[in-house]
Amino acid sequence: MLFRSRQFYIDSEHLIPVYFTPGNHDYYFNWNLDNYQKYITQDRRYTITYENLTLFFMDSGPHYMMKPKYWLDVFARGLEDEDIRWLEEQLNSCNSEYKIVLMHHPAINDRNSDGEMYDVLLNNREVFIDLCEKNNIDLVLAGHTHNSRVFDSAENKYLDYPINKIGRASCRE
DSSP: OOOOOOOEESSTTSOSEEOOOOOGGGGTTTSSSHHHHHHTOSOSSEEEEETTEEEEEOOOOSEEOOOGGGTTOOEEEEOOHHHHHHHHHHHHTOOOSEEEEEOSSOSSOOBOTTSOBOSSEEETHHHHHHHHHHTTOOEEEOOTTSSOOOBOTTOOBOTTSGGGGSSOOOTTO
């Protein structure tokens, strides 16, 4: 039996639940998820299904500095093979019409001046993207960049989406 922490809510009436997915700050201090698992939830990955929507919450791993000269370009360790297997199993048994994956680090982002993508998953990035396409994932939400961006799997950035007009101030733009 898996231990689950108490449910968190955004409102005092307990009508709007809050769900978590681990991010890079959850790894600080010990480089593990001990505090996250102690105070938030034991689950590094889990699903929530509501009517015809399934949300897949995943752990994209701690930071990994790939190239010291790009000290602001922080990558995520990424998804382990067991994470990919878990997602594939969950998707194979999912009957929901709509599927959304939530994780901290994005799989697709802008590229730096050398043409290298930054702030993304290192491990299994392409496998994850292919799995999402194969299983008709409707949306992947990630928050690490602190910037609103919409990309498709071919790295096309959609500037006309209202969400891309929010938070445009960035040290990289």
